[in-house]
Amino acid sequence: MLLPLSMVERVLIQVRLPARLVRELDKLTEEGYYGTRTEAIADAIRHLLERYERGGDVAKMVRLFLLGRKPRSPGKIQIDHNKVREILIREFGTDDLDKILGKLRGRAH
Secondary structure, rough: OOOOOOHHOOOOOOOOOOHHHHHHHHHHHHOOOOHHHHHHHHHHHHHHHHHHHHHHHHHHHHHHHOOOOOOOOOHHHHOOOHHHHHHHHHOOOOOOHHHHHHOOOOOOO
């Protein structure tokens, strides 16, 4: 369960954002979606973290691969290759990575 922001230890971070994003962020607070920029940014970060946590280790590896990145600590992610093949076949109808990437990128194969 997430605690309200008022009950959690806070850490100051400084970021530089494009002015356009800040204007859009301010619109959200002016319209009442958020009380402050901090609330809006914290909510955005929560959504980002939830997005990257979905699907477990296999999903993390696929996302990193699609982004062209390698995991910083690959030893922490344990992969059962047979299970991965089963999941790929179940989800995409094939374990051919070129075909899967084509489907994910919207190309027909």
